[in-house]
Amino acid sequence: MRRALCLAAVLLFAAGCAVGPNYRKPSAPVPTAFKELGPSPTPTPASSGEWKPAQPGDDRLRGKWWEIFGDPELDALEEQVNVSNQNVARAEAVFRGARAAARGARADLFPTVGANASATRAKPVTRPGVSTGTTSTLYELSADLSWELDVFGRIRRNVESSVQAAQATAGDLEAVRLALHAELAADYFLLHGLDAQKQLLDTNVAAFQTALQLTTNRFNQGVVSGVDVAQAQTLLETTRAQATDLSLTRAQLEHAIAILTGKPPAELTIAPSPITVAPPEIPVALPAELLERRPDIAASERRVAAANAQIGVAVAGFFPRLLLAASGGYGSSTLTNFFSLPNRFWSLGPSIAQTLFEGGKRRAAKEQAEASYDAAVATYRESVLTACQDIEDNLAALRILDLESAQLADAVAAAERSLAIARNRYQGGVTTYLEVITAQSAALANERAAVDNLTRRMTASVRLVEALGGGWSASDLPTGFDILAGHGAAPGGEPRAERNRPE
Numbered sequence: 001m002r003r004a005l006c007l008a009a010v011l012l013f014a015a016g017c018a019v020g021p022n023y024r025k026p027s028a029p030v031p032t033a034f035k036e037l038g039p040s041p042t043p044t045p046a047s048s049g050e051w052k053p054a055q056p057g058d059d060r061l062r063g064k065w066w067e068i069f070g071d072p073e074l075d076a077l078e079e080q081v082n083v084s085n086q087n088v089a090r091a092e093a094v095f096r097g098a099r100a101a102a103r104g105a106r107a108d109l110f111p112t113v114g115a116n117a118s119a120t121r122a123k124p125v126t127r128p129g130v131s132t133g134t135t136s137t138l139y140e141l142s143a144d145l146s147w148e149l150d151v152f153g154r155i156r157r158n159v160e161s162s163v164q165a166a167q168a169t170a171g172d173l174e175a176v177r178l179a180l181h182a183e184l185a186a187d188y189f190l191l192h193g194l195d196a197q198k199q200l201l202d203t204n205v206a207a208f209q210t211a212l213q214l215t216t217n218r219f220n221q222g223v224v225s226g227v228d229v230a231q232a233q234t235l236l237e238t239t240r241a242q243a244t245d246l247s248l249t250r251a252q253l254e255h256a257i258a259i260l261t262g263k264p265p266a267e268l269t270i271a272p273s274p275i276t277v278a279p280p281e282i283p284v285a286l287p288a289e290l291l292e293r294r295p296d297i298a299a300s301e302r303r304v305a306a307a308n309a310q311i312g313v314a315v316a317g318f319f320p321r322l323l324l325a326a327s328g329g330y331g332s333s334t335l336t337n338f339f340s341l342p343n344r345f346w347s348l349g350p351s352i353a354q355t356l357f358e359g360g361k362r363r364a365a366k367e368q369a370e371a372s373y374d375a376a377v378a379t380y381r382e383s384v385l386t387a388c389q390d391i392e393d394n395l396a397a398l399r400i401l402d403l404e405s406a407q408l409a410d411a412v413a414a415a416e417r418s419l420a421i422a423r424n425r426y427q428g429g430v431t432t433y434l435e436v437i438t439a440q441s442a443a444l445a446n447e448r449a450a451v452d453n454l455t456r457r458m459t460a461s462v463r464l465v466e467a468l469g470g471g472w473s474a475s476d477l478p479t480g481f482d483i484l485a486g487h488g489a490a491p492g493g494e495p496r497a498e499r500n501r502p503e
Helices: 002-016 065-069 072-079 086-109 154-220 226-260 287-293 295-316 361-427 433-467 480-484 496-500
Strands: 112-122 125-127 136-149 321-332 344-353
Touching: 065 072, 065 154, 065 433, 072 154, 086 154, 086 480, 154 226, 154 295, 154 433, 154 480, 226 433, 287 295, 287 361, 295 361, 361 433
Parallel strands: none
Antiparallel strands: 112 136, 136 321, 321 344
């Protein structure tokens, strides 16, 4: 009874003691408000708002955030990223590996039990080259138990670090998903922005062909000189070349979208069409909430916690290790009555192991763990600053591009009026064709700039959603229980690599 009470006391002591610093979340350089988050822009015919301050309970960005753009084709493409993209599959595999490592670290908390069975036949030797005695056989069946009592928390700190490292890889997985979804949406709008540019150029090519024919007819009638014909043909061929050049960039974007959805480029074709949706309203949270909404920030913070736990592991190296060993079994020279009481043997006893001199190795390990912690804190704070910059950049882009869109609308209207006047003057013989060409070039440039402005606003909206975390929350990270239980797989079920692994 006394031995049992002593063992219980030791175990209680081991459960309540863990050396090293307890984790405290480090401070981060977060502003009280975003500089570029001023009053919501006044809607214009080309704009529907782009962003707005988030209201309590506003969950527009929850889940499949790309659905706020209202484009079914984009929704269908985005659904394929989690299923087929190889970067997601790789990030899932890294997460599963870290999760398994955490379970492996936890196994050190439990005893190790082994079994051994042997049959040895031997003849003793009295001196070199001379053997005497009889040949004998020894049969043995035994079990061994070894257990390190985690008195100073070395194992528990290591488990803690492994769990937090696994949570960090889960954050990395979500960051990869967010980046890939955002990249697909941005490429999608860039592609259809090029379609709008191509449509505009093709329309102008048709108009310039008609103008060239009219100018040629006037030249044949002796009304205009050959210079007018050459100028009209130059404008036509230049515009036609610009339309052709867009096809290369469009093809490359289509190929990139195919890879993002996990398909060879030959298996994906996106029909040409201009952008048919407007930039949506995007709720912008307070900067303090950014720490909980960005998966990359959450991953950095979990690595800080893991580095802090490793300091505890290093500190525990200064303290002795308490080991408990036990063995027992049966041994006999015959199999008759092998399991009888006289053939039984056993041993049981604790031991304490302590390194007395190692040339400063433990102190160096502690200093290394502390330096790793400081580096993790610096990385965490830098990730917060980068996130703030991402949001400010895209808020500024949306605000300025929205103002520019109204100015471009006025410029397009003015260019069209100028072109109409130039045509009338040319047909009346008041001016040369150069004035018409100048007006046509200005009108086309302004129309292309307006199309480009819409494309940039759409991609800036995507990048703002990405900078805000896409509606993700740090509460979505798997808990320590999920990690150690082997749960915490990606949303949507078991990881694709596990589902498709051959038997």
